Amino acid sequence: MKAVKRYQLLVMRVQQKQNIESEALLDLASEAGQMMLESGGETYRAESIVCAILRSFGAKEAESFATPTGFMASFEGSDRKTHAFVRRIQKRQMNLDRITRLNSLADKATEGTLKFLDAKDELRSIETNCDRSLKYKLLGAAMIASFFCLLFGGSIKDALSALVTGTLLILVIRILSKRQVSDFFINISGGAFCALFILLCTELKLCDSLSLTFIGTIMLMVPGVAIVNAIRDTIAGDLVAGIARGADAFISAAGISIGSGVIFKAYALLGGSIL
Amino acid sequence: MSKALLEIAFAFLGTLGFTLLFNLNKRDFFRASFSGALGWGCNLLVQHFTGSMVFAFFVASIVVGIYAEILGLIHKKPATIYIICGIIPLVPGGGMYTTMMEAVKGQSELALEQGFLTLSLAGAIASGLAVASAISRLVSIKDDKRYDHIKKEAKRTIKKVRKF
Numbered sequence: 001m002k003a004v005k006r007y008q009l010l011v012m013r014v015q016q017k018q019n020i021e022s023e024a025l026l027d028l029a030s031e032a033g034q035m036m037l038e039s040g041g042e043t044y045r046a047e048s049i050v051c052a053i054l055r056s057f058g059a060k061e062a063e064s065f066a067t068p069t070g071f072m073a074s075f076e077g078s079d080r081k082t083h084a085f086v087r088r089i090q091k092r093q094m095n096l097d098r099i100t101r102l103n104s105l106a107d108k109a110t111e112g113t114l115k116f117l118d119a120k121d122e123l124r125s126i127e128t129n130c131d132r133s134l135k136y137k138l139l140g141a142a143m144i145a146s147f148f149c150l151l152f153g154g155s156i157k158d159a160l161s162a163l164v165t166g167t168l169l170i171l172v173i174r175i176l177s178k179r180q181v182s183d184f185f186i187n188i189s190g191g192a193f194c195a196l197f198i199l200l201c202t203e204l205k206l207c208d209s210l211s212l213t214f215i216g217t218i219m220l221m222v223p224g225v226a227i228v229n230a231i232r233d234t235i236a237g238d239l240v241a242g243i244a245r246g247a248d249a250f251i252s253a254a255g256i257s258i259g260s261g262v263i264f265k266a267y268a269l270l271g272g273s274i275l
Numbered sequence: 276m277s278k279a280l281l282e283i284a285f286a287f288l289g290t291l292g293f294t295l296l297f298n299l300n301k302r303d304f305f306r307a308s309f310s311g312a313l314g315w316g317c318n319l320l321v322q323h324f325t326g327s328m329v330f331a332f333f334v335a336s337i338v339v340g341i342y343a344e345i346l347g348l349i350h351k352k353p354a355t356i357y358i359i360c361g362i363i364p365l366v367p368g369g370g371m372y373t374t375m376m377e378a379v380k381g382q383s384e385l386a387l388e389q390g391f392l393t394l395s396l397a398g399a400i401a402s403g404l405a406v407a408s409a410i411s412r413l414v415s416i417k418d419d420k421r422y423d424h425i426k427k428e429a430k431r432t433i434k435k436v437r438k439f
Contacts, residue, residue, distance in 0.1 A: 042355065056425065096299045096356040103353045112424025132298050140295025147289035151282055151315075152369060211376070215369045219289075220296075224366025224397070225359055231401035257375035264379055 020057050020116050022077030026085055028120060029053045033064065033071055034087045035127060036102050039095035042233065043241040046071060049106035056109040057116055068092065068244045098130045134174070141170040141220055149216025154209060161207040162216040165197045169220055187252045190221050191259025199267055214260070221256055223249035279319050286315035286364040293363050299356060306346055310361030314339040318365060328392075332365055333399040339365075340407020354411075358404060367396045 033050040037043070043066040054062035054075045061082075064073030074084035105122055108114040114122070145166025146159040154162070172193050176186045194217050201207045226249035234242030290311025294304050314335045321331035339361035340354075347354035370393035377386035 045353065045355070058425075094297045094359075096294075096297045096303075096359065098298070100300060100303075100352050100356055104351065107351070112427075130298070132295070136295050140292040143292030144289055144296065145292075147285045147292065148364075148368075151285040151289060151364065211372070215372050218372055219368045222366075222368040222371050224368045224371070225363065227397045228362055228366055228400050228404075229359075231398055232404055235401060235405045253371055253375075257371075257378070261375060261379040264376075 020078065022059075022079055022081070022083050024116075024120075025054065025057050025059060025075075025077065026083050028057075028116075028123060029073065029075075030085045030087050031123060031127075032102055032105065033066065033073065034089065035098060035123075037066060037068065037071060037089045038092060039098040039102075040092055041099045041102070042229070043067060043071075043238050044236065045099070045103070049102060052106040052110045053119070056112065057119075067240050068248065095130065098126060101126045101130065138167050138170055141166045144219055145169075145217045147216075148219045149213055152212055152215050154207075154212035154216060158207045158209055158213045158216070161198065161201040162213045165194055165201070165213070165217045166220055168197065169194055169217060173221075184251060184255045187221065187255030188259040191218070191256035191261075192263050193259075194218060194221075195260035195263035199263065199272070203272075218256065218260075221252075223252045226252070279316075282319065283312050283316045287312035290360050290363055294360055297359070299360070303350075303352070303356065306350075307357050307360035310339050310342050310346075310357050311364050313342055314361045315364045329395050329399045332396050333403045335365060336362060336400040336403030337407045337410075340404045341410065344407060344411035348411075354408075362400055362404070365396075365400055367393045370396060 029050045032053055033046045036046040036049060046066040047064045050064040050066075050071070050073050051062045054064075054073070059075035059077055062073065062075040064071060068089065070086065070088045072084065072086040074082060076082050101122075105114070105119060105126070109119060142163045146163040149159045149162040150156075169190060173186055173190055176189060181189075194214060198207070198210060198213050198217065201213065202210045207213045226245055230242050230245035230249055232242075233239075233245055236242075287308050291304065291308040293311075294307050299307055317335035317338045318331045321334045322328060325331065340358060343354040343357035343361060346352070346357050370389060374386050374389040374393055377383075377389055
């Protein structure tokens, strides 16, 4: 009992010293958690950084619960009231630099080397200048498609046509996601585009092996990492997150299959031969 | 031998592409790409000696996991960023394509077989990474500095209260 009172006293001291309002703390923590989930961080990481930020800036009894599609947290602020927030996660795009910087922000906060106002500024900077321009993404896509095609045993010609297809694929995905089309439809049209373009290349004798070129290009879209992460989450005990990620991976794999399958089937019906 | 070296180089360059697409920090480019090459190299080596694909993937992902944990400790970054890049050459994208292709052709048995292989490869990678993180947790001796400032503040407050 005595220990609890002492702890409460010291928490109040810390808060009075930095003069942190619960509302501002709530804003900071919820934005950090949301950004972490939107850039593809694991759910346990989002939970732990939210709790770390809340606790190190003086909240008591901070708890949070995250799934890939949203998260909630509650804490007892300096005003002795319980605050809670819920955030919905709409878009998810992998951004490893953002994960790293958010993680180090939470680390600094728990070590006590970060002032509250600095943390706010840092979060602002993570939000705005943590994304590369399109040309780097296109370069990355070109490298992925061509080198994975070579890795799986394709020839130089295959790699070159995979390079072109991969670069165009990223552009197609980008245009569609700017129009706010659903992810499922983006996957269908991405798969269909790849199949169509590579069939065209094979018809024009620009590539030797249809399947190798296709596998190399489709590395850009297939949810291989998502499936592995789903199993990892489930093993680690985040059952809800694991199942949600698994469903996500399954749906996007199905979308790609539907898109490319329709094109290949139509091609076969028109008299061409696959493989 | 030269074919294996070439494949490792391709794995390195392909992973480098993913570090660009996933927007990794410039300083981590080569570390992360090296983990991709390391994973593929281990996979080739184990597959050469044992002939089992699933086992090779399992060993390779343990190695990638340990490499990532060590780098994460050294550079004070989450190990996940190296893990995600490291497993990319291993993740069964080709298996998924083959599964889908057989399904489209209407050969359900072949599709099921391929689907099973794909799932077991993904499971092997995931359990390899789980083993690696368990090992790193058993070995690591971390100085826990978390919430130190609050503890210090508490001690000071308690002293003042006593004086009063």
